[in-house]
Amino acid sequence: MAYQPAIVGSGSDRPFVDRREAGKELAAKLGAYRGRKDVVVLALPRGGVPVAFEVAEALDAPLDIFVVRKLGMPGHPEFAIGAIASGGVRVLSEDTIRWYGIPESQIKAIAQEELAELERREQAYRQGRALTDLQRRTVILVDDGLATGSSMRAAVQAVRAHKPSRVVVAVPVGAPSSCEEFADITDETVCARMPEPFNAVGLWYRDFSQTTDEEVRALLQEHAQRARTGSASHD
Numbered sequence: 001m002a003y004q005p006a007i008v009g010s011g012s013d014r015p016f017v018d019r020r021e022a023g024k025e026l027a028a029k030l031g032a033y034r035g036r037k038d039v040v041v042l043a044l045p046r047g048g049v050p051v052a053f054e055v056a057e058a059l060d061a062p063l064d065i066f067v068v069r070k071l072g073m074p075g076h077p078e079f080a081i082g083a084i085a086s087g088g089v090r091v092l093s094e095d096t097i098r099w100y101g102i103p104e105s106q107i108k109a110i111a112q113e114e115l116a117e118l119e120r121r122e123q124a125y126r127q128g129r130a131l132t133d134l135q136r137r138t139v140i141l142v143d144d145g146l147a148t149g150s151s152m153r154a155a156v157q158a159v160r161a162h163k164p165s166r167v168v169v170a171v172p173v174g175a176p177s178s179c180e181e182f183a184d185i186t187d188e189t190v191c192a193r194m195p196e197p198f199n200a201v202g203l204w205y206r207d208f209s210q211t212t213d214e215e216v217r218a219l220l221q222e223h224a225q226r227a228r229t230g231s232a233s234h235d
Contacts, residue, residue, distance in 0.1 A: 013195065018207040019047060019144050022172035023054025026142070026192045030170060033140065034059045038165065040132050042066040044143040044155060045121060046211035051172060052142035053219045059140075063223045064132040065216070066141065066159065067121050068151040069114035074106050080150040084111055084118060085158035086131070091150060124213050125220065134162035141167065145201030146174030146191065149182060156185050173204045 016022040033039045039061040043052030049065065056063035071082040071092070081102065082092035090111060097107070139162075141155050152169055159167055166187040171179075175198040179191035195204065202208040 015204050015206050016172060018205060019050035019172075019211070020054055022144065022192075022205065023051035023142075024058070026051060026170055026172045026190070027055045027058035029190050029192050030055060030059060030140065030168075033061070033138065033168075036061070036138065038136070039138045039140060040064065040134060041140045041142060042132075042155075042159070044068050044141065044151060045125060045216050046213070047145075048143035049211060049216045049219050051144050053223055055140065055142055055170065056223055057226070061140075062132055062227065063220065065125050065220065066131075066155055067118050067125075068155045068158075069118045070151050071107065071110050071114060073100065074102065074110070080148050081107070083150045083154035084114055085151075085154040086118065086122065087158045087161055089154050089158035089161070091154040091157060093148075093150065121213075125216055127217075131162075134159060134164045136163070136165050138166040138168065139164040141169050143171050145204065146171045146178045146182070147198075147201050148175075149178040152182070153185065156182075173201065174198070 174191040
């Protein structure tokens with residue numbers, strides 16, 4: 001596998017208006033994948049879905065979701081110690097766990113709780129539909145940003161199990177160190193912006209309000225409907 005370096009974007013210090021605008025800027029960096037029949041865009045819900053919607057629309061590619069849940073530190077759930085993803089993948093920050101002496105029993109309890117939410121989201125968004133076949137496809141994994149990268153790392157490992165031909169990670173904004181690290185586990189990593197200092201994903205959006213389950217379902221349905229209409233017009 002020939003690894004590609006992370007792509008540095010404009011470096012603009014103006015925050016994105018919202019995730020949809022961020023998706024349009026990111027899509028502009030992914031033009032090489034437009035119109036290719038082997039490309040699938042996978043969004044990490046919920047925040048990655050509005051971004052991925054714009055990417056899939058611009059690339060004329062199928063859009064699906066790939067559910068990942070962060071494992072938070074006991075007592076400090078906002079601090080990630082790992083993540084789980086569809087397909088039973090678990091990624092842990094072993095150094096952090098050793099440093100803080102977090103017992104395996106606590107990690108299992110947290111993972112079990114997050115697994116219940118992962119399964120709920122799978123059911124809520126897919127509504128019985130199976131994951132798009134990823135074998136021998138070019139998979140573009142999209143989220144609204146890359147901070148520590150634990151969730152995206154779990155997603156990359158889980159997607160690899162589906163035997164795609166290429167895995168591309170694409171985000172509108174990311175911490176420079178995380179974007180660079182991902183070049184080692186992906187075929188290509190596209191960070192449209194890598195500001196320094198980075199601090200947090202939410203600082204790079206004027207509107208970083210939580211994406212709802214209803215918005216996720218609506219965007220998936222809208223894209224699927226347009227794809228069906230486009231296919232019919234070509235028949």
